[in-house]
Amino acid sequence: MFPEADAVAPAVTAVFTAVLTEGPITRVALARRLDLSSGAVTKAARPLIDLGYLEEMAATERTGPGAGRPASPLAIRAGSEFFVGVKITADELIGVVCDLRAEVRVSAHRRLAGADVDQVLTQLGELVDDLLDGPGGYRPRTRRLGLAVSGDVDPVTGLVRYSPFLRWHDVALRERAEKITGLAVTVENDVKALTIAEHWFGEGVGAESFALVTVGAGIGCGLVVGGRLVSGAHGVAGEIGHIGIDVDGPACHCGSRGCVEAIAGADAIVRQARSASGRPDLTFEDAVELARRGDVAVCEVFARAGDAIGAGIAAVANLVGPARIVVSGEGLAAYDLFEPHIRAGFQRRAFGAAADCPLSIRPLPFEEWARGAATVSIKALVAAG
Amino acid sequence: MFPEADAVAPAVTAVFTAVLTEGPITRVALARRLDLSSGAVTKAARPLIDLGYLEEMAATERTGPGAGRPASPLAIRAGSEFFVGVKITADELIGVVCDLRAEVRVSAHRRLAGADVDQVLTQLGELVDDLLDGPGGYRPRTRRLGLAVSGDVDPVTGLVRYSPFLRWHDVALRERAEKITGLAVTVENDVKALTIAEHWFGEGVGAESFALVTVGAGIGCGLVVGGRLVSGAHGVAGEIGHIGIDVDGPACHCGSRGCVEAIAGADAIVRQARSASGRPDLTFEDAVELARRGDVAVCEVFARAGDAIGAGIAAVANLVGPARIVVSGEGLAAYDLFEPHIRAGFQRRAFGAAADCPLSIRPLPFEEWARGAATVSIKALVAAG
DNA sequence: AATCAATACTTGACGAAGGAAATTATTGAG
DNA sequence: CTCAATAATTTCCTTCGTCAAGTATTGATT
Numbered sequence: 001m002f003p004e005a006d007a008v009a010p011a012v013t014a015v016f017t018a019v020l021t022e023g024p025i026t027r028v029a030l031a032r033r034l035d036l037s038s039g040a041v042t043k044a045a046r047p048l049i050d051l052g053y054l055e056e057m058a059a060t061e062r063t064g065p066g067a068g069r070p071a072s073p074l075a076i077r078a079g080s081e082f083f084v085g086v087k088i089t090a091d092e093l094i095g096v097v098c099d100l101r102a103e104v105r106v107s108a109h110r111r112l113a114g115a116d117v118d119q120v121l122t123q124l125g126e127l128v129d130d131l132l133d134g135p136g137g138y139r140p141r142t143r144r145l146g147l148a149v150s151g152d153v154d155p156v157t158g159l160v161r162y163s164p165f166l167r168w169h170d171v172a173l174r175e176r177a178e179k180i181t182g183l184a185v186t187v188e189n190d191v192k193a194l195t196i197a198e199h200w201f202g203e204g205v206g207a208e209s210f211a212l213v214t215v216g217a218g219i220g221c222g223l224v225v226g227g228r229l230v231s232g233a234h235g236v237a238g239e240i241g242h243i244g245i246d247v248d249g250p251a252c253h254c255g256s257r258g259c260v261e262a263i264a265g266a267d268a269i270v271r272q273a274r275s276a277s278g279r280p281d282l283t284f285e286d287a288v289e290l291a292r293r294g295d296v297a298v299c300e301v302f303a304r305a306g307d308a309i310g311a312g313i314a315a316v317a318n319l320v321g322p323a324r325i326v327v328s329g330e331g332l333a334a335y336d337l338f339e340p341h342i343r344a345g346f347q348r349r350a351f352g353a354a355a356d357c358p359l360s361i362r363p364l365p366f367e368e369w370a371r372g373a374a375t376v377s378i379k380a381l382v383a384a385g
Numbered sequence: 386m387f388p389e390a391d392a393v394a395p396a397v398t399a400v401f402t403a404v405l406t407e408g409p410i411t412r413v414a415l416a417r418r419l420d421l422s423s424g425a426v427t428k429a430a431r432p433l434i435d436l437g438y439l440e441e442m443a444a445t446e447r448t449g450p451g452a453g454r455p456a457s458p459l460a461i462r463a464g465s466e467f468f469v470g471v472k473i474t475a476d477e478l479i480g481v482v483c484d485l486r487a488e489v490r491v492s493a494h495r496r497l498a499g500a501d502v503d504q505v506l507t508q509l510g511e512l513v514d515d516l517l518d519g520p521g522g523y524r525p526r527t528r529r530l531g532l533a534v535s536g537d538v539d540p541v542t543g544l545v546r547y548s549p550f551l552r553w554h555d556v557a558l559r560e561r562a563e564k565i566t567g568l569a570v571t572v573e574n575d576v577k578a579l580t581i582a583e584h585w586f587g588e589g590v591g592a593e594s595f596a597l598v599t600v601g602a603g604i605g606c607g608l609v610v611g612g613r614l615v616s617g618a619h620g621v622a623g624e625i626g627h628i629g630i631d632v633d634g635p636a637c638h639c640g641s642r643g644c645v646e647a648i649a650g651a652d653a654i655v656r657q658a659r660s661a662s663g664r665p666d667l668t669f670e671d672a673v674e675l676a677r678r679g680d681v682a683v684c685e686v687f688a689r690a691g692d693a694i695g696a697g698i699a700a701v702a703n704l705v706g707p708a709r710i711v712v713s714g715e716g717l718a719a720y721d722l723f724e725p726h727i728r729a730g731f732q733r734r735a736f737g738a739a740a741d742c743p744l745s746i747r748p749l750p751f752e753e754w755a756r757g758a759a760t761v762s763i764k765a766l767v768a769a770g
Numbered sequence: 771a772a773t774c775a776a777t778a779c780t781t782g783a784c785g786a787a788g789g790a791a792a793t794t795a796t797t798g799a800g
Numbered sequence: 801c802t803c804a805a806t807a808a809t810t811t812c813c814t815t816c817g818t819c820a821a822g823t824a825t826t827g828a829t830t
Contacts, residue, residue, distance in 0.1 A: 009816065028778060040817050042780060059778095059825090068777025069825040209618050223705065225610045232706020233594050234738040239703035242736035244696055246632045256734045311629055315700050318624035320608065321617020349641045351627035353619040394787065413807060425788050427809060444796085444807095453806025454796040 011036055011044040016382050019074050021200050024057050026071035045074055052080040076100050082142040084128055085374025087190060088149050090115045090165045095127045096367050097138050098374040102201040106136055107367045115166040125180040145183040146377030147173060148190040148369055152235060158187045186380040192229055193372035195222025198326055200375060203360050207323035211316050213240060215309060215331035219261045225320055245311040260312040264305035266331055272301040288334040306338040310345020317354040324358045332363040396421055396429040401767050404459050406590050409442050411456035430459055437465040461485050467527040469513055470759025472575060473534050475500045475550045480512045481752050482523050483759040487586040491521055492752045500551040510565040530568040531762030532558060533575040533754055537620055543572045571765040576623065577614055578757035580607025583711055585760060588745050592708035596701050598625060600694060600716035604646045610705055630696040645697040649690035651716055657686040673719040691723040695730020702739040709743045717748040
């Protein structure tokens with residue numbers, strides 16, 4: 001955080017993170033929240049104000065008997081620094097510039113001819129230049145870039161071990177992206193990045209445990225337990241898509257059968273809709289259209305898929321009991337077809353109080369993934385020395 | 386830990402815990418392990434030695450070019466203090482006295498006429514007296530009692546909110562047990578207690594994440610993620626028994642169908658074995674016997690049950706990716722009938738590297754649950770001010 | 771207007787915790 | 801006997817955060 005120091009006092013990081021996520025908040029409230037003395041908060045906040053990351057808001061009105069000194073809550077100086085986030089998919093780069101509150105300021109995207117590493121990196125460099133040198137003039141106040149990639153990613157080394165969609169093996173993405181862009185780069189798995197974003201700035205704020213489920217080509221899940229992102233001892237975690245919910249279900253590409261993804265993944269839905277409608281050339285969009293027009297057989301496909309997703313979510317709720325769960329993803333562009341079935345499938349299988357877990361089901365704006373990537377670079381700023 | 390102080394330096398707790406779980410270990414190794422300076426370890430260890438909790442072992446032999454000063458590893462003084470652990474079931478109290486290494490020194494049990502709270506507490510008092518005043522003379526060196534109860538328990542207040550098996554509602558168990566026994570009482574859910582025991586003293590030692598699955602009347606699961614026991618925001622966690630693995634499976638008492646417990650719980654097995662064998666009066670033991678004699682239909686029942694348990698375990702592995710999983714419980718008295726099917730069911734459904742998660746499948750000695758309760762009181766000592 | 775209670779924040783002295791590095795302890799090898 | 805290697809201790813110092821006293825600012829009460 002401080003260019004000079006290489007270790008930051010825990011309280012400073014704690015205060016910064018708390019202000020970032022809990023919005024404007026008084027020092028006294030911070031002290032309570034973080035279990036610190038108010039003096040410690042004052043001291044921790046000072047360098048953050050001096051560096052321009054925080055600012056004091058105007059004193060707030062208060063009433064009651066003996067109102068006391070008005071509080072001057074601490075708030076993020078959103079415009080103090082900007083962050084680029086880019087989601088890399090096999091056929092597209094989606095990029096955004098965010099402020100310190102993770103609000104998107106500009107966004108842009110580029111179609112890719114192929115997922116060849118060199119090509120992607122060249123395009124990435126151009127996209128970043130477009131974003132930073134376009135209107136807004138963010139270049140001088142931007143030092144960090146976050147990249148979100150699907151697959152097996154090591155955020156510590158910035159290495160992409162294996163990304164099936166991109167067909168990348170052991171790509172030193174951080175190193176190469178830093179060379180091209182000149183920014184400090186953080187690399188993270190896309191679902192994890194989105195989970196962090198939702199935990200810090202979205203509906204997961206304040207939750208000690210939290211789950212994000214993404215519905216699309218695959219069904220993924222990011223998990224926060226004990227305030228920390230779950231990574232899995234063997235590198236596997238959040239594989240909600242490969243929980244088996246039907247012993248006699250359709251075969252899954254993973255080798256098992258009856259996986260959530262084999263029932264509710266985009267491919268699976270298309271396949272089932274084709275056989276249900278008798279039209280072998282049906283696309284996902286066609287299926288959505290048929291269902292919306294009331295085609296009973298195709299509606300049934302979406303119902304089964306929603307139920308399967310609900311079953312996966314119930315497994316998460318029964319096992320780790322998150323404070324809340326957000327369901328989203330590209331697949332939810334047609335979320336009206338899924339939602340009631342997801343809820344019903346979840347409710348039927350949630351055990352006891354697990355059924356109380358609030359479920360948010362909603363589609364994401366398309367740059368949300370890129371915003372997730374930017375959030376990861378904000379997190380890097382906060383954690384960094 | 387220190388009767389005088391009400392807050393203990395983090396390093397002291399960390400050193401104590403590490404010696405407790407990683408056995409005899411040198412100060413230098415501790416420093417590496419805990420990311421402390423060796424000086425800090427020396428300082429943290431001294432009060433623990435003075436209080437009699439730790440001791441230095443004889444210097445160890447070492448070889449090699451320039452062998453250096455021999456290490457004097459720190460070890461737990463197991464006999465410095467003793468802990469009572471009691472597992473409370475509807476028809477029995479199982480009690481043990483453990484030393485600081487959680488080794489069982491004496492055990493005893495009492496049949497209960499009923500689960501009436503007053504009766505249970507009276508019996509508990511007598512059981513504790515028997516344990517402490519019997520051979521060994523543990524009374525003077527025992528200050529703590531841990532109680533393990535199934536159901537919804539609040540370890541902070543020592544309140545049993547609801548225990549279905551005992552039919553208890555809102556019982557202030559800690560308070561009442563402290564009055565009767567004169568010991569400092571800790572109350573915990575039975576599966577969680579066992580999980581802590583296995584994490585601190587069993588196969589989970591050193592694992593940053595870990596799962597314990599118990600097979601019996603119900604199928605339960607304790608989860609450690611990020612070194613901490615998962616409790617669930619709504620009080621539900623580890624409900625592996627109510628993960629649905631078969632949409633067309635048998636109805637479960639929870640209201641859903643195809644739950645792991647509805648296929649592999651003791652009741653479910655008896656029910657299926659009765660219909661498979663055509664003997665409506667069959668007991669669980671009869672079923673085991675039939676299966677061991679090679680009754681194909683009954684074997685199939687155990688196979689399906691094992692597969693269901695494996696499916697539940699795979700869900701845990703896919704979602705949270707623990708470093709290792711232990712499967713145990715009374716139900717595994719017949720574990721030879723389950724084991725291969727549990728493994729096969731797990732392997733088939735584990736996604737990618739999740740299949741690498743080591744699985745230990747073994748029955749538990751019957752006092753293990755009580756030992757878990759004692760472990761909780763050891764944990765209370767370590768954490769306490 | 772003066773005072774008071776209530777609340778927010780600041781300040782400075784203090785103490786506890788842990789790091790750095792020099793020091794002591796103890797061994798085997800040359 | 802010296803040296804290299806390793807373990808543990810000690811001393812000194814920095815840092816962090818608490819504590820308690822003090823300052824700031826308000827509305828209510830007299």
